[in-house]
Amino acid sequence: MPWNELFRLGRKKPKHPAGPQASGTGEQHTLQDTRAAIEELSQAVRNNPESVEIYLALGNLYRSQGEIERAIHIRNSLIARPGLDPALKARSQFELGRDFRRGGMLDKSRQAFEASSQELGRTEEIELELARLAADSGEFERAAEHYGRVGRSMSEAHFLARQAGEHFRLGDVAQGEKYLRQALKVSPSSPEAWLASVVQAALSGSIELLRLNLQSACAAIPAPQRFLLLEGLLEALSAARADNGANGPALSPAQISELVQASVEVLATFPPDALLCYYCAKLYLFEADLENAKHWLEKSLVLNADFWLARLELVSLVLVGQDLTPFLRDQLAYFISHARKSKRFVCQSCGFRWDKTFFVCPRCRAWHSILFRQEFS
Numbered sequence: 001m002p003w004n005e006l007f008r009l010g011r012k013k014p015k016h017p018a019g020p021q022a023s024g025t026g027e028q029h030t031l032q033d034t035r036a037a038i039e040e041l042s043q044a045v046r047n048n049p050e051s052v053e054i055y056l057a058l059g060n061l062y063r064s065q066g067e068i069e070r071a072i073h074i075r076n077s078l079i080a081r082p083g084l085d086p087a088l089k090a091r092s093q094f095e096l097g098r099d100f101r102r103g104g105m106l107d108k109s110r111q112a113f114e115a116s117s118q119e120l121g122r123t124e125e126i127e128l129e130l131a132r133l134a135a136d137s138g139e140f141e142r143a144a145e146h147y148g149r150v151g152r153s154m155s156e157a158h159f160l161a162r163q164a165g166e167h168f169r170l171g172d173v174a175q176g177e178k179y180l181r182q183a184l185k186v187s188p189s190s191p192e193a194w195l196a197s198v199v200q201a202a203l204s205g206s207i208e209l210l211r212l213n214l215q216s217a218c219a220a221i222p223a224p225q226r227f228l229l230l231e232g233l234l235e236a237l238s239a240a241r242a243d244n245g246a247n248g249p250a251l252s253p254a255q256i257s258e259l260v261q262a263s264v265e266v267l268a269t270f271p272p273d274a275l276l277c278y279y280c281a282k283l284y285l286f287e288a289d290l291e292n293a294k295h296w297l298e299k300s301l302v303l304n305a306d307f308w309l310a311r312l313e314l315v316s317l318v319l320v321g322q323d324l325t326p327f328l329r330d331q332l333a334y335f336i337s338h339a340r341k342s343k344r345f346v347c348q349s350c351g352f353r354w355d356k357t358f359f360v361c362p363r364c365r366a367w368h369s370i371l372f373r374q375e376f377s
Contacts, residue, residue: 052078052088059095068103075099090119097129106137124150135159140166141179148186154367157187158359161196168200176200189220191228191368192359198229199236205255207262214266223273227372230279231357233263234286260287274304275372281313290317308376312339346373 059074075096079089097112110133117126131146140163147155164179176196183193194217201209217229237259240251251259260283267276281296294317300310316336324332343353348371350364361369 071099086119090116153187157183157190158192161192195232227275274300274307278310306375
């Protein structure tokens, strides 16, 4: 029986559909299928111990089950086999590198990939694995180099921006700006690079630099993803409040007010959309300027009446001046506080929802697939 047919044995559907009492999820079925495939492959190996392809497939299944030691043992036994074809040995070393990475043994993983590349060359697959290793190790510049070699400009810019962030954190502004320029050269619309430039301008307290960077960033980034800039800017301003005890740079209340006003003025120059208006309101809420916040929330709802979070914030502002019983006020406050915890961000590729921004989807690993959930569904 061909080795690749063995995978199908564990995936045969039952003759009778599961009844209403049957329990289990898709993940449980996948787990059962994988175990069935492992059993079939193990039997095939016993019957045909010379089949390298079966050994490789069996090791992959063990790795998928988290049985890293077994997977590593299989790779090492293949690599040590006398007379093994060099290409198959290199494939075994490549899979061994993946096993080590899954097991957290990053140095050994890198050695295995390098050994594999001596026979296979620096293939795209090997470069991507080395890039992930570098990223996991905090070597952002090296990760950017690997992504650059295979033409992954978005990924390259992402890690150049992260390297810039490290320099900014250490106070080396010149080096940070150098890496941001590199990031924007390889990917002019990189939201990570523009976010870092906007945040750095805000933390420096330079109103003119913030205006310039925010204007350029909003012009370069697609409108549906501009919220990444503004979400990051709000977080940076919050962390930089002079009275919050943070270790980072502190800004005075007057400086923060000027930065907020300058940001809103820049955003107002762009064609209005519901998200931009919402974040203008959030900037004013950050300053406790309720009247201006209310004005921008109303504009947001004119542009999208179904923007649930803008409506929620507006309701909370309107309730401030209402004469309500303590019981009703408590109930409404409870409802609003819990509604605010709803996951605001979604991956347009796989539907994954999260309450934090992301540049790479934690589920499907798609780049820049994040959207703001304006409509509650």
